[in-house]
Amino acid sequence: MDTNQMLTINKKGWEKAAERFFGRTALPEYGPFSKKEDELCLFGEIAGKRVLDIGCGSGHSLQYMGDNGAAELWGIDLSKKQIDTATNVLGNQAGLVKLIESPMEENPGLPDNYFDIVYSIYALGWTxxxxxTLSNIQNYLKPGGTFIFSWEHPIHDRLTYQNESFILNKSYVKEGPELNEAWHSEVVTYHRKLSTYINALINAGFIIEKVIDDVVLPDETSVDPLKWYSTQKAELVPATFIIKATKKE
Incomplete structure (x- = not known):
């Protein structure tokens, strides 16, 4: 499959399943079993900043940015249904908001050297x-601007629960597109090693400030180890990683 074919499959999958994800994994949360922005303080001062959300989903992360005083709220998303929902969620901040239906692999006409902050919460890995995509983000940011993203840790879906234990059933080192198991093979994701994300950021001209894959376990253990994000699996491997990078001055 080529890029256009995979994007078509994923757009169809997201239009069908968007409601399942409305309001999920949005700032101040970065992802399952991960520290929150309230503790990490990666963004610093948000007030007065122009921000762009890559894969903005239902708009709840942009709502968080608006609640913290961002001057402009921009977002792009592959799914029309997500953009429509984000428009409703952000309706009380309409003068600050610009939302665009677009794949992140394409520049839909966003300005260069414009944004103070670009971020992506559990979305960049869909590219x-x-x-x-990183070249686009590099262009969107002002010199010295901040890029922060979170995504499912690439070791997470390599483990599966069988016969009362977790086993490594997929190669971590073999990269490439694959039908997504968690979505019952309705969409395509591209498996990449953590080092691939790091090196791609460096090659795009970013300075990496932090890489975080700490695990925060809940007080109570989930009763079902077959859940995609189970406490039992999180005791073995991270579910989420976060990277903060800066565009060179």
Whole structure:
């Protein structure tokens, strides 16, 4: 499959399943079993900043940014249904908001050297063309601007629960597109090693400030180890990683 075919499959999958994800994994949360922004303070001062959300989903992360005083709220998302929902969620801040239906691999006409902050919460890993997407983000940011993203840790879906234990059933080192098991093979994701994300950021001209994959376990253990994000699996491997990077001055 080429990029356009995979994007078509994923758009169809997201239009069908968008409601399942409304309001999920949005700032101040970065992802399952991860520290929150309230503790990490990666963004610093948000007030007065122009921010862009890559894969903005239902708009709840942009709502968080608006509640913290961001001057402009921009977002792009592959799914029309997500953009429509984000428009409703952010309706009380309409003068600050610009939302665009677009794959992140393409620049839909966003300005260069404009944004103080670009971020992506559990969305960047959906890109089919990582290098192109990071090049776009590099162009959108002002010199010295901040890029922060979170995504499912690439070791997480390599483990599966069988016969009362977790086993490594997929190669961590073999990269490439694959039908997503958690979505019952309705969409395509591109498996990449953590080092691939790090090196792609460096190649795109970013300075990496932090890489975080700490695990925060709940007080109570989930009763079902077959859940995609189970406490039992989180005791073995991280579910989420976060990277903060800066565009060179």
């Amino acid at each position: 089919i063309e990582l290098d192109q």
